[in-house]
Amino acid sequence: MSATDQGAPGAERTLGQLVAAATAEMSALVHDEIALAKVEIKQDVKRAGIGSGAAIAAGVLLLFSLPVLSFAAAYGIHNLGLGLAWSFLIVGVAFWLLAGLVGLLAVAKFKKVKPPVKTIDSVKQTAAVVGTVKPHPRPVSDQAVGVARSSS
Numbered sequence: 671m672s673a674t675d676q677g678a679p680g681a682e683r684t685l686g687q688l689v690a691a692a693t694a695e696m697s698a699l700v701h702d703e704i705a706l707a708k709v710e711i712k713q714d715v716k717r718a719g720i721g722s723g724a725a726i727a728a729g730v731l732l733l734f735s736l737p738v739l740s741f742a743a744a745y746g747i748h749n750l751g752l753g754l755a756w757s758f759l760i761v762g763v764a765f766w767l768l769a770g771l772v773g774l775l776a777v778a779k780f781k782k783v784k785p786p787v788k789t790i791d792s793v794k795q796t797a798a799v800v801g802t803v804k805p806h807p808r809p810v811s812d813q814a815v816g817v818a819r820s821s822s
Contacts, residue, residue, distance in 0.1 A: 699796060703789060703792060703793055703796065706786075706788060706789045706792060707786050707789040710786035710787070710788055710789055711786055714783045714784060714785075714786070717779055717780075717782050717783050718779075718780065718783050720779050721776045721777075721778075721779030721780040721783070722776075724772055724775045724776040724779060725772075725773070725776040727772060728769050728772035728773050728776065731765075731768065731769065731772065732765065732769050735765070736765055739761070739765075740758065740761045740762065740765070743757075743760075743761040743764070744757040744758040744760075744761045745757070747760055747761070
């Protein structure tokens with residue numbers, strides 16, 4: 671480059687300016703990747719929360735309702751003329767079926783949970799681009815060598 675090219679404002683940026691620009695670009699890129707991941711994961715967390723809530727509801731149903739309702743239903747069936755043992759068996763099977771239905775709802779919600787596909791693809795693309803970037807060779811002058819030696 672000639673002396674007139676170097677004197678033009680904005681014609682050539684210093685190494686510090688280039689590093690600062692690259693750092694700012696990488697920082698913005700990382701922030702964008704994190705924002706994308708948050709959006710995708712938020713959707714899946716909601717689905718997982720609903721599935722977990724359904725599973726917990728199934729467990730609570732079984733735990734707290736079994737003793738009281740089992741006795742009430744079994745004695746009600748027994749009053750219809752069926753043996754007491756058969757009455758309790760019918761009630762137990764009914765609760766198992768109810769818990770199975772709620773459990774199936776939980777499984778259906780858990781199956782809808784997916785990894786953050788867009789974020790993974792974006793990170794892969796970024797890694798591919800960053801991996802192909804090579805520094806541009808710059809001519810080393812005697813003056814630059816002297817500065818490097820004096821600063822170390």
